[in-house]
Amino acid sequence: MPFALLLLGLAVFAQGTSEFMLSGLVPDIARDLGVSVPAAGALTSAFAAGMVVGAPLVAALARRWPRRGALLAFLGVFLTVHVVGALTGSFVVLLATRVVGAFANAGFLAVALVAAVGMVPADAKGRATSMLLGGVTLACVAGVPAGAVLGELWGWRTAFWAVALVSVPALVAVARSVPGGRAEGTPPALGGELRSLRSPGLLVTLLLGALVNGATFCTFTYLAPLVTEVTGLDSGWVPGVLALFGAGSFAGVTAAGRFADRHPVPVLAGGGVAVCVGWCVLALGAGHPVLALGLVFAQGALSFGVGSTLISQVLYAAPAAPTLAGGFATAALNVGAALGPWAGGTAIGAGLGYRSPVWVSAGLVVLAGAVAGVAWWGRRGVGREVVRG
Known part of the structure; x- marks a missing residue:
């Protein structure tokens, strides 16, 4: 794998840390800026909404830009809004920086996905994707806990400064290492790219991505109360449990990258069944700490x-819509990241207890399996498009 892929992963690490770090900073932000905790919590929703809306829009805007220039522009905006966020005393300005930062993050990830697969052979897209997304999983392992510690010791603004500082070497690295030209050939017309995105197989894959990611973040969002209220562990275990989930995530994307290109059907079918069974077992056995x-x-x-x-x-x-495909993939993942926590929170609010988000996760994976099954048996060619081979 090209070294430039690792550097793109560093930038994704900084952005992933920014996306998830507010979970431990909301009370401090609310006190400092004189707003309610629910209002401060809207900062997370604003970022997710910006990612969903911004990914396809910004990807369409940047589709004819040189990839290095687009990556530098998005990363530069991302860095700048974190400096502004660290300095501002206005909640409205901070909210605006989260939306703009989400647009920049979405645009960067969409272009980075295309740049990453363009650096490797045509049959190695899975490995390139897994290496890039390793930055997100490392953010869960190290970035988010580190942001929470910085916020606890020196205030929430320190976490924003830290994200900006981590973005600086990423900016330099992208400028020096990522190829500067456009993709080979003339990009297809925007209308042509959009028409290619109507492929049933692609739409099914995007829906599956949203459902699986929704299941992931449904439980991840409520791991803290699950381990303290159900498993019976002390609250001091929470950062370690979150890091453990992140470590597993990193191991998962690394392993999947070795098999996804040549054996996508076993990875998706076998992995889908395993993840559903795992959520069910966790819901039933959450009271046993080792399990x-x-x-x-x-x-x-x-x-x-x-x-x-x-x-x-x-x-x-979607070979005919390279940049927009990356944008829509980013949007689908963030639809799931917004859907899952909402569904889990609704279950808890209905009085179903802290195991209920895990059951919701299992249900979302079952729904994903049903969608895949209907598509496969629909005899419309969807099965051949969802997975190669």
Whole structure:
């Protein structure tokens, strides 16, 4: 794998840290800026919404830009808004920086996905995708806990400064290492790219990505109350449990990258069944600490392994819309990241307890399996487009 892929992963690490770090900073932000905790929590929703809306829009805007220039522009905007966010005393300005930062993050990831697969042979998209998404999983392992510690010790603004500082070497690295030209050939017309995205197989793959990612973040969002209220562990275990899930995620995308290109059907079918069974076992056995901790790692690995494979299949299914496919894949993942926590929170709010998000995760994976089954048996060629071979 090209070294430039690792550098792109560093930038994705910084952006992933920014996306998820507010979970531990919301109370401090609310006190400092004089707003309610729910209002401060809207900062996370604003980022997710910006990712969903921004990914396809910004990808369309940047489709004819040189890839290095586009990556530098998006990363530069991302860095700048974090500096502004660290300095501002206005909640409205901070909210605006989260939306703009999400647009920049979405644009960067969409272009980076295309740049990554353009650096490798045509049959290695899965490995390239897994290496890039390793930055997101490392953000869960190290970035988010580190942001929470910085916020606890020196205030929430320190976490914003840290993200900006990590973005600086990534900016330099992209400028020096990522190829500067456009993709070979003339990009297809925007209308042609959009028409190619109507492929039933591609739409099914995007839906599956949203459902699987929704299942992942449904449980991940509520791991803290699950391990303290159900498993019975002390709150001091929470950062370690979150890091354990992140470590599993990194292992999952790494392993999937070795098999997703040549054996996508076994990875998706076998992994899908395994992840569903895992959520069910976790829901039933969450009261047993050793079992619960083992399953946290395993579910992180299985969920991100299947999820990263689905992303690579989006890129395989849309060769005529390379940049927009990356944008829509990014949007689908963030639809799931918004859907899952909402569904899990609704279950908890209905009085179903802290195991209920895990059952919701299992249900979302079952729904994904049903969608895949209907598409496969629909005899409309969807099966051949969802997975190669």
